[in-house]
Amino acid sequence: MRKILVVGAGQSGLQLALGLQSHGYEVTLMSNRTADEIRSGRVMSTQCMFHTALQHERDLQLNFWESQAPKIEGLGVSVAAPGSWGEGPAARAIDWVGRLDGYAQSVDQRVKMAGWMETFAQRGGRLVIHGAAVGDLDYFARAYDLVLVSAGKGELVQMFGRDASRSPYTEPQRALAVAYVHGLAPRPEHPDFHAVRCNLVPGVGELFVMPTLTTSGPADILFWEGIPGGPLDVFNGVKDPSEHLSLTLGLMERYTPWEYARATKAELTDAGGTLAGRYAPTVRNPVGRLPGGGLVLGVADVVVANDPITGQGSNSASKCAAAYLASILEHGEKEFDEPWMRQTFDRYWETAQHVTKWTNAMLAPPPEHILNLIGAAGQLQPAADRFANAFNDPADFENFFYEPEKTNAYLASISGA
Incomplete structure (x- = not known):
């Protein structure tokens, strides 16, 4: 029985750990938080998963919330008429909705990761609650056939050098601000139709609105992506959730009044329902070298971190986990050496490169x-x-x-x- 260590309990790490477990591997999962701490903590993302990524979950029978989460059947684009917000409420120059061939869904990662982590433990997986540093991995690596790092933040990421040829940006291209709300009314033109709404405000940023399932049931995510230094870049240092929501709604009233009109009764789902931050989109070298000479393989956001403007983060994480799982299963009893690690990443990059190219294009005018x-x-x-x-x-x-x-x-x- 081959022993594999997965560090990080997000979409990719947990999907991979559960997939390996279902094939008889002896898997240890390291998380810096317990399932209860994740469930009662702050929102972590704005996940909207499309058909292919959802199918990877179904293939592993991990789609526990499929019947409860809203079925997102379309994706709409609205563009504010340039300059129209100077005098009064902005007007829409463009407004349409495309229909998806297979529905999308969003499940709050607090719900999904906590549930998956409990499932992993119930199925006999070894769960270690411990924040991992490079020194810890150096110690643990000797006891495992393969170490996978899927913790996309913190010290461990520094082991994976930036790939400048695939990373055109050195600075964050958007300031991000997320609020999970109850009480959002449907769009009047499509009252029974769930869609992700992409509202583009030229020269200012973007507002995304997406139906989701959170800890307290169906809800909606309001997600501003502001050009740094511009009028949307006002969330830095805002700690009070109600102030965060107030800022979100005020910006909606000015720049996307058609969305604000259905948000007049919106209230936060919970005290942990807001998130703000920024990061530079980066592709990294997939192989990390430990001080003792051992090698570790980076997973998902660790190696390909795109801006969330194209909604691909959790989709890419699911696709990465599926590609890595297939590579591990095909490799059998052979050593997980550096050439295999690079080939495994290259297999994922075949799909990830399209996400990176598209996302970087959408960040530019x-x-x-x-x-x-x-x-x-x-x-x-x-x-x-x-x-x-x-x-x-x-x-x-x-x-x-x-x-x-x-x-x-x-x-x-x-x-x-």
Whole structure:
């Protein structure tokens, strides 16, 4: 029986630990918090998982909340008319919704990670509640066939050097602010239709609104991404949750009044329902070397950390866990050496590279052909649907998004021009 240590109990670490466990591996999971501490703590993310990532969970029979979480059937894009918020409430220059081929879902990671961690322990997994430092791993590594690091923050990440060729940004490109709320009314034009809403405010930032399942039942996430130094970059140092919500709603009233109109009765789901921060999108070397010479393999956010503007974090984590699980199972009894680690990461990078390219493109001001594409999707439903479904498979953006010639050819093909 092969012994594997997984450090970090997020989407990827837990999915991988549970997957390995189901195949008879002896798995130890290190987490710096207990399941109860996670469940009663602060929200950790704005996860919205699309069909492929959800299917990885179903394949492992880990979709415990599928019947309770809202089924997200579409993805809508609204663009504020440039400059319209100077005089009074902003107006919408663009507003459309694309329909997803397979529904998406969001489950608060406090619910999911706590539940999965308890499942792992109930199934006989060894759970160690301990914050791990490099020195700890140096000690533990000798006792395991493979050590996987999926703790995306803190000292351990420093073992994995930045890959400058794949990391165009050295500074955070957005200031992030999240609030989980009850009491959000549905969009009046689609009262029975759950969709993620992407509201773009040119030169200012983005507001995402997404249905979720949290510790107190169905809810919605209000998520501002502000250009650093701009009018949305006001959450730094805000500790009071009610002040955080008040700022969120005030910005909605000014920049996205169509969303604010349904948020007048919004209240926080709980005292831990807010989050703010920022980080620079970074791709790292996947192999970390311990002081004693041992090697560890980085997982998900440790090796590919994208800005959440494209909603890919938990999707990428699920896809990384699935790719790594397949590589480990195929490797059998052979040594988990450095060439195998690099091949395993390369297998994940085949999908992750498309996420990184798309996300970095969305962080920059959009070129004219992208503005044309987003505008045309308001009149051409196939374009809206294709854009929405590319959130599930970002590789498709290669076919119609980055190059003006491909965008124009695609729009011509569906408009009959």
